[in-house]
Structures are given as structure tokens and as C-alpha cells.
Amino acid sequence: MSAVVAVPRRLQFAIDKLGVLIAAIATVASFLPFAAFRANRIVLGESKSIFAALPAWEATLLVLALFAAIAIALFRTPTLWRLWTSLVVLAILFIAVGHAASFLTPEGDRIARVSPGAGFWLLIFAFALLAADAIARLKLRPWTRIGALVGVAIFFAVLLGSGTLNDLSILREYFNRGDTFWREAQTHLALALGSLAAATVAGIPIGILCHRSDALRAPVLNVLNAIQTVPSIALFGLLIAPLAWVAANIPSASALGISGIGAAPAMVALFAYSLLPVVANTVVGLDNVPPAANDAAKGMGMTDRQRLLTVEFPLAFPVILTGIRIVLVQNIGLATIAALIGGGGFGVFVFQGVGQTAMDLVLLGAVPTVALAFAAAVVLDSIVEMVSPKDMRRD
Amino acid sequence: MIEIEALTKDYLDLTVVDHVSMTVEDGELAVIVGTSGSGKTTLLRMINRLIEPTSGTVKIDGQDTRSEPAFELRRRIGYAIQGHGLFPHRTVGQNIATVPELLGWDKQKTAQRVDELLNLFQLDPAEFRDRLPSELSGGQQQRVGVARALAAEPKLLLMDEPYGALDPIIRSKAQSDLLAIQKRFGTTIVLVTHDMEEAIHLGTRIAVMDKGKLLQYAPPHEIIANPATPFVAELIGTGERPFRLLSLWKVRDLVEPGPAQGEPISADASLRDAYAECLWSGREMLPVIDESGALIGRIRRDDIAHKAERPQ
Numbered sequence: 001m002s003a004v005v006a007v008p009r010r011l012q013f014a015i016d017k018l019g020v021l022i023a024a025i026a027t028v029a030s031f032l033p034f035a036a037f038r039a040n041r042i043v044l045g046e047s048k049s050i051f052a053a054l055p056a057w058e059a060t061l062l063v064l065a066l067f068a069a070i071a072i073a074l075f076r077t078p079t080l081w082r083l084w085t086s087l088v089v090l091a092i093l094f095i096a097v098g099h100a101a102s103f104l105t106p107e108g109d110r111i112a113r114v115s116p117g118a119g120f121w122l123l124i125f126a127f128a129l130l131a132a133d134a135i136a137r138l139k140l141r142p143w144t145r146i147g148a149l150v151g152v153a154i155f156f157a158v159l160l161g162s163g164t165l166n167d168l169s170i171l172r173e174y175f176n177r178g179d180t181f182w183r184e185a186q187t188h189l190a191l192a193l194g195s196l197a198a199a200t201v202a203g204i205p206i207g208i209l210c211h212r213s214d215a216l217r218a219p220v221l222n223v224l225n226a227i228q229t230v231p232s233i234a235l236f237g238l239l240i241a242p243l244a245w246v247a248a249n250i251p252s253a254s255a256l257g258i259s260g261i262g263a264a265p266a267m268v269a270l271f272a273y274s275l276l277p278v279v280a281n282t283v284v285g286l287d288n289v290p291p292a293a294n295d296a297a298k299g300m301g302m303t304d305r306q307r308l309l310t311v312e313f314p315l316a317f318p319v320i321l322t323g324i325r326i327v328l329v330q331n332i333g334l335a336t337i338a339a340l341i342g343g344g345g346f347g348v349f350v351f352q353g354v355g356q357t358a359m360d361l362v363l364l365g366a367v368p369t370v371a372l373a374f375a376a377a378v379v380l381d382s383i384v385e386m387v388s389p390k391d392m393r394r395d
Numbered sequence: 396m397i398e399i400e401a402l403t404k405d406y407l408d409l410t411v412v413d414h415v416s417m418t419v420e421d422g423e424l425a426v427i428v429g430t431s432g433s434g435k436t437t438l439l440r441m442i443n444r445l446i447e448p449t450s451g452t453v454k455i456d457g458q459d460t461r462s463e464p465a466f467e468l469r470r471r472i473g474y475a476i477q478g479h480g481l482f483p484h485r486t487v488g489q490n491i492a493t494v495p496e497l498l499g500w501d502k503q504k505t506a507q508r509v510d511e512l513l514n515l516f517q518l519d520p521a522e523f524r525d526r527l528p529s530e531l532s533g534g535q536q537q538r539v540g541v542a543r544a545l546a547a548e549p550k551l552l553l554m555d556e557p558y559g560a561l562d563p564i565i566r567s568k569a570q571s572d573l574l575a576i577q578k579r580f581g582t583t584i585v586l587v588t589h590d591m592e593e594a595i596h597l598g599t600r601i602a603v604m605d606k607g608k609l610l611q612y613a614p615p616h617e618i619i620a621n622p623a624t625p626f627v628a629e630l631i632g633t634g635e636r637p638f639r640l641l642s643l644w645k646v647r648d649l650v651e652p653g654p655a656q657g658e659p660i661s662a663d664a665s666l667r668d669a670y671a672e673c674l675w676s677g678r679e680m681l682p683v684i685d686e687s688g689a690l691i692g693r694i695r696r697d698d699i700a701h702k703a704e705r706p707q
Binding site for chain 2: 290292293294295296297298299300301302303306311314315389
């Protein structure tokens with residue numbers, strides 16, 4: 001007993017379990033290459049450590065900041081500290097990698113490429129993990145989470161607008177194809193949101209029918225399950241033949257833009273993938289409506305339609321919305337593959353980049369896709385929480 | 396008045412309700428009692444056509460229930476079930492307003508009715524109207540469920556094990572509330588339960604069902620005194636018979652002038668309670684007081700015991 005009391009207070013710092021992992025990753029990452037320099041976009045790069053990639057004083061400040069942040073992650077510190085630490089470190093890392101690009105690129109050289117190295121990506125991963133953990137622990141309310149997302153978006157808009165990152169390879173690639181980028185962005189969103197809208201409009205009624213009719217439920221859900229198991233590239237490919245046939249044999253079809261390759265098969269494939277989550281969640285949502293509430297609704301004289309609209313659907317809505325969230329995030333990712341059959345979208349850059357072994361170009365397609373999927377997940381999770389009964393209870 | 400004629404429900408080759416005929420007069424509280432699988436709930440649900448009969452007829456006030464669409468029929472009949480069945484996403488007020496809204500009452504009339512019912516069930520409207528069902532206790536939820544069933548002033552109320560999920564204390568309070576409400580509105584009630592004690596306490600008539608058949612339909616004292624079949628007797632419990640009989644009368648019915656010693660008993664207590672008090676306190680007689688607390692006479696243990704004998 002007295003021995004414990006005698007231990008000085010500062011030595012009683014407890015270790016945070018997840019913090020150990022984060023600290024380990026961040027420590028290792030600090031010794032890995034922070035940036036890679038290449039004389040042109042396709043040659044192998046030279047790795048640059050933090051001290052080689054940045055002016056000495058900046059490198060020293062970055063290392064000190066990382067050291068402090070690792071300590072805060074490692075020990076059990078107030079959650080709010082952890083959140084702000086992770087956000088500040090993430091911001092510093094992005095600014096630093098931009099500076100590294102400018103520092104490493106010889107004056108006036110338009111061919112040299114500087115891209116973030118493995119160390120940078122691992123550091124981002126470690127501190128993103130810290131941020132995610134802190135956000136989960138704080139149990140932020142839905143609006144706060146959406147607000148935080150807007151804050152992050154504004155930060156990146158300012159960072160990109162300020163030109164700090166302009167010398168990074170991914171932005172060099174962007175400047176080479178600014179017009180195409182925004183056009184493909186539009187196509188990408190149109191594919192993901194269009195197929196989602198179609199799947200919602202078709203899937204909810206199908207789900208209601210499956211809920212009402214046991215004869216329909218098993219066959220429909222099994223077929224949709226089977227579609228889900230077809231590898232995406234195969235499904236995109238499989239649709240080429242039938243749609244080409246439709247375009248060739250049905251007069252008005254090609255006028256509507258239907259053809260074996262392009263956006264039509266991509267849309268159809270994404271739609272097919274989207275149906276299962278929407279239909280299955282509609283069925284589950286309706287199944288979970290308390291039987292007593294349904295019985296009471298019938299017993300008080302609601303017609304089937306009134307019961308569906310005023311009792312069953314509102315109660316199933318949070319679950320249906322969860323299905324829509326799954327579809328949106330899934331489709332934003334899957335739409336990348338549409339480029340393979342000429343459907344456009346961010347996948348265009350990914351496949352061009354793979355073809356040219358230009359990883360910077362791959363990133364130009366991949367980074368916005370990941371960012372979009374992440375943003376969609378945050379927004380829809382927040383909405384799901386807002387419409388769920390648990391939240392209604394709290395207000 | 397409800398007239399049930401040879402009502403039958405078959406599922407494939409299983410007969411759940413078998414040629415049941417019974418009549419419930421206006422203002423009666425008919426209790427259908429039976430074990431699980433006896434067909435009592437099916438019988439109840441055929442009255443408002445939640446289950447369509449295979450054969451037989453139900454007439455309400457002389458009108459065949461099949462002469463109008465089922466949903467219109469149900470809007471005229473109150474319906475309260477075990478586990479209350481409140482809509483979890485709607486407030487207490489919205490829940491109670493369900494049937495008035497379906498019937499197209501104007502907003503003001505509906506709001507007035509909601510507040511009136513909340514007051515009737517001892518729930519302060521200002522406090523409870525805008526709460527969600529999940530914020531209420533079990534007893535409060537059950538009261539809102541019954542209030543909702545009564546919202547459109549139905550002449551007939553169907554109740555399917557309405558108190559099954561309540562603990563004994565809240566349950567007996569809910570039962571006496573129901574009796575008070577029935578007295579006040581003159582509502583005809585058909586209630587389903589598996590609990591003979593509840594049936595005897597509430598019912599003006601008791602229908603005993605077993606394996607789809609109506610074994611006996613009679614007032615409680617008749618059921619206790621002359622059970623129609625061994626099954627009915629078993630349901631009442633042979634050892635319980637005298638006490639069940641005593642529970643049908645009040646102290647008021649046997650009070651006589653004269654003094655007695657010790658703690659008085661209320662004139663509204665049942666003879667069963669009075670007898671229990673005699674045994675417990677070892678007294679031959681108890682002083683009796685009325686609701687104002689005034690002494691109105693005494694009751695004798697021997698008189699009570701006499702009442703517990705099998706009626707001839």
C-alpha cells in the first residue's frame with residue numbers, strides 16, 4: 001500500500017492499448033522513406049527520408065511533432081487531446097509532403113516527379129486510426145460528424161488552392177488533364193448515384209413484395225445473392241454480349257444510348273449489385289416491425305396501404321437507409337471498374353496508370369474515389385443515426 | 396349486442412374453433428377463458444374479422460359483420476392486445492388519435508378526446524401527450540393502449556390478454572380501472588384471458604373454451620357452482636371453489652347492525668378478503684365502515700362461511 005503511494009504521480013501514466021499499435025506504426029514509419037524522387041514519371045524512384053526530403057529546420061520540427069504525438073497516443077490521455085493531436089499531425093503531414101515536393105524538385109523542372117513515400121502513407125494511416133478511435137470514443141452526434149467532415153473538406157480545399165501541394169506528382173498529373181478529371185468525376189458520380197437511385201426505386205417495392213409473399217422471398221433473395229457473388233469484372237464483361245444484341249436488334253435502344261460497351265452495361269452491372277442490399281434491408285426492416293404494432297394497426301382498421309405507409313415503412317426506414325448507405329459506398333468503389341468497358345469514371349485514370357506503370361496516375365483515380373466513398377459513409381451514417389428511434393428517444 | 400352463431404375456423408384439417416354460439420348483451424363484460432390452444436384468441440379475432448371464419452356468422456346489433464369492408468368494421472370496434480402494440484415511432488397523443496384520424500375527425504375534436512382519455516387514465520396530458528411509448532413504464536404503456544382502443548368511443552371493445560405482461564399490483568389496478576370505465580361508458584367488452592381468477596373478477600359472464608369448443612357460458616357464480624364438465628371444474632380449481640365464490644360478493648351484502656372489536660373492514664372489500672381477515676386476526680366478527688369511514692355495522696365469520704357453501 002505505502003509503496004504505491006510513494007510512486008511519483010507522473011510514473012503512474014497508464015498505457016493505451018490501441019496507442020501501442022499506433023505508436024509502433026508511427027515510429028517505424030518515421031524511419032521509412034517520406035517521399036520518393038524520380039527524374040521522370042516512369043523510372044524507379046530514389047527514396048528520401050524525412051531529413052533528406054525537407055529543409056533541416058522543417059524536418060526537425062516535423063520529427064519533434066511526431067515524437068510528441070506518439071507520446072500522446074501511447075499514454076492514456078484525454079480523448080479530446082488525442083483527437084486534436086491526430087488532426088494537427090495529419091494537417092502537418094500533408095503540408096510537409098507538399099513542401100518536400102517543392103524542396104526536392106529542381107527549380108523549373110517540369111519532368112521530375114516527387115510522390116509521397118511509404119513512410120508518409122503509414123504515418124497518415126497511424127494518425128487517421130488515432131483520429132477515428134478518438135471520434136468513436138467521443139460518440140460525436142450526427143451533425144457534429146457532418147460538420148467535422150465539412151471542416152476537413154475546407155482544409156483540403158484551402159490546401160489545394162494555396163498551391164502548397166502543386167509540386168506533388170499526383171497534382172502534376174492533374175494539371176496535365178484538368179478537363180478530363182472533372183468530366184470523369186461527373187461520370188463517376190452519375191454512375192454511382194444513378195444506379196443507386198434506380199436500385200432504390202426498384203428495390204424497395206421488390207423488398208415489400210418479398211416481405212409480403214413467402215413464395216417470392218427465397219427465390220428473389222437467392223438470385224440477388226448469386227449476382228452479388230459474380231466477380232465485378234466478370235459481370236461487367238458478361239453484360240457486353242446481351243446489351244450489344246439489344247442495341248443491334250431493338251431499333252430505339254441504341255438511340256437511348258444502349259450499347260455493348262460504355263455507360264449502359266456499367267449502369268446495369270452497378271444496378272444489379274445494388275439490388276441485394278436494398279431488397280434485403282427492406283425485407284429485414286419490415287420483418288423487424290414489432291408484430292404487436294402491426295396487429296394493432298390491422299385491428300384498429302388501417303387498410304394495408306395505410307399500415308404500410310404510416311407504420312411499417314417509417315419503422316423500417318432506418319434499416320432501409322442502412323442498405324442504401326452500403327450501396328452508395330460500394331458503388332462509388334465499384335464504378336472504378338466501369339472504365340474497363342468504356343464506361344468512364346475515375347477508373348479511367350487507374351487503368352491508364354496501370355497500363356503506363358505510372359503510379360501517380362493511379363493515385364489520381366484512387367484518391368478521389370476513396371475520399372468520396374469515405375464522405376458518403378460519414379454523411380449517410382449520420383443520417384441513419386438521426387432517423388433511428390434511439391436518437392428520437394434522446395431528443 | 397353480439398350474436399355469434401355456429402362460428403367455426405378450420406386450418407387445413409385442424410378445427411381451431413368448432414361451432415361456437417354465444418350472445419353478449421349490451422353493457423356486458425364477457426370473458427373468454429381457456430388454456431393456450433383452446434381457440435379463445437381465434438374466436439375473439441373472428442369478431443372483428445382479423446381472422447375470417449370458415450363458417451358461421453357474427454352479428455353486431457343485428458348486422459352481419461360481413462356486410463361491410465373489414466377495415467370499416469374494425470374502426471367501430473375498440474381493440475387492445477397483450478404487449479399494448481403501441482406504435483414506437485409515434486407519440487402517446489398520436490397513438491391515441493389513430494382511429495379518430497382514420498375516421499376523419501377534425502383536429503380539435505381529436506385533440507380534445509386525446510386529452511380527455513389521458514386524464515381518464517390518470518396521465519397528465521401536458522406531461523405525457525408528446526412522449527414516445529418507450530419513455531413510459533409498462534403500466535402506463537398498457538393504459539395508453541386501452542385509451543387508444545377507446546379513442547373513437549366504440550360501443551364494443553375487444554381485449555386479447557390485455558394484462559398478460561403486467562406485474563400483479565399494476566394488474567389489479569388496471570383491472571379496477573377497466574371496471575370503472577365500463578361502468579362509465581357502458582361499453583360492451585369481450586376479453587380473452589387464460590387466468591380464471593381474472594375471469595371471475597372481471598366477467599359478468601364467462602365463456603370456458605377447450606380444444607375449439609365452448610364448454611360453458613354462464614355468470615361466474617354459476618360456473619363455480621355448477622361446472623359443466625370436469626375440465627371447467629379443473630380450471631376453477633376444486634380447492635379454490637369456496638374462495639372464488641366468496642370473491643363474488645362484497646362485505647356490504649352481509650353487513651348486519653351491531654358492534655364488533657378491532658380493526659374495521661371496508662364495505663366494498665370482498666367477502667374473501669373479510670374471511671381472510673377473520674382467520675388471520677382470530678376474530679368472530681369484524682366492524683364494517685363505509686367509504687366515508689363511518690361505522691355501519693359488523694360482519695360475522697359464520698355468515699361468510701355459510702356463503703362459501705355450494706349453492707343449491
